[in-house]
Amino acid sequence: MNEHEKINYVEFPAKDLEATKAFFTTAFGWSFVDYGPEYTAFQNGGMDGGFFKSDLNTSTEIGGALIVFYSKDLKQTQTKIEKAGGSIIKPIFSFPGGRRFHFGDPNGNEYAVWSDVSA
Numbered sequence: 001m002n003e004h005e006k007i008n009y010v011e012f013p014a015k016d017l018e019a020t021k022a023f024f025t026t027a028f029g030w031s032f033v034d035y036g037p038e039y040t041a042f043q044n045g046g047m048d049g050g051f052f053k054s055d056l057n058t059s060t061e062i063g064g065a066l067i068v069f070y071s072k073d074l075k076q077t078q079t080k081i082e083k084a085g086g087s088i089i090k091p092i093f094s095f096p097g098g099r100r101f102h103f104g105d106p107n108g109n110e111y112a113v114w115s116d117v118s119a
Contacts, residue, residue, distance in 0.1 A: 011051070
């Protein structure tokens with residue numbers, strides 16, 4: 001449902017669209033629809049969005065926004081990400097409100113996963 005003046009869609013850069021689709025399908029069960037050779041849209045990610053062909057990437061080091069996933073089991077989610085080909089940028093750490101880790105997708109884009117569950 002589209003809500004007036006609410007964030008509706010997000011787009012990320014991707015050097016390799018095929019590797020991106022494989023990673024997010026394996027790690028998180030996302031589905032994709034291609035719109036030409038330089039763009040793919042995703043669904044089932046909590047918010048719809050897409051990846052556009054680019055040699056750039058986004059990370060907090062360069063001032064990029066950080067997209068944060070929620071998990072009921074951080075270690076299980078971390079294992080899924082690693083098995084799918086993602087890299088761990090910051091291992092699990094505590095912060096006020098819970099614990100989290102940061103990971104990179106095959107393009108080097110940075111994301112985080114957090115949990116309010118202490119285990």
